[in-house]
Amino acid sequence: LGLSEQDIIDIPAYFVSMVELPKIYNIIPEEDFVSLPSEVRDIILDVQFNVHGPDTLAAIGEAIKSGDKASWMGIADRYYNPETEATYFGSKAKTEEKLKEGRIGRGNINRVKKARKNLLAWIEKTYG
Numbered sequence: 426l427g428l429s430e431q432d433i434i435d436i437p438a439y440f441v442s443m444v445e446l447p448k449i450y451n452i453i454p455e456e457d458f459v460s461l462p463s464e465v466r467d468i469i470l471d472v473q474f475n476v477h478g479p480d481t482l483a484a485i486g487e488a489i490k491s492g493d494k495a496s497w498m499g500i501a502d503r504y505y506n507p508e509t510e511a512t513y514f515g516s517k518a519k520t521e522e523k524l525k526e527g528r529i530g531r532g533n534i535n536r537v538k539k540a541r542k543n544l545l546a547w548i549e550k551t552y553g
Contacts, residue, residue, distance in 0.1 A: 472504065505541040
């Protein structure tokens with residue numbers, strides 16, 4: 426294809442800018458999304474880039490508007506809830522079914538668990 430090594434490195438960033446961000450801005454207004462700290466935007470983009478959740482972005486928009494800790498804790502639970510073992514992909518059973526069918530990979534599960542961990546760190550730093 427004639428792509429340089431730098432082109433290959435830049436492709437994910439171009440994809441996020443040209444495809445993912447416009448999709449996000451259809452649900453969360455751009456000014457609201459960019460008002461988030463970069464570490465939170467990165468958490469959202471890391472998950473969203475790989476697998477689109479059905480309603481998580483709308484809930485994030487609501488958390489931005491409310492600005493309260495409980496709303497953000499709810500977002501962390503949407504990524505991964507250790508009590509129920511539900512994930513961004515559904516209940517524990519639904520997640521296992523998607524893994525078995527190959528619709529998601531084990532790396533996706535690790536990704537949403539990491540998103541929760543990183544979001545909890547931001548929540549603790551921000552809200553105490």
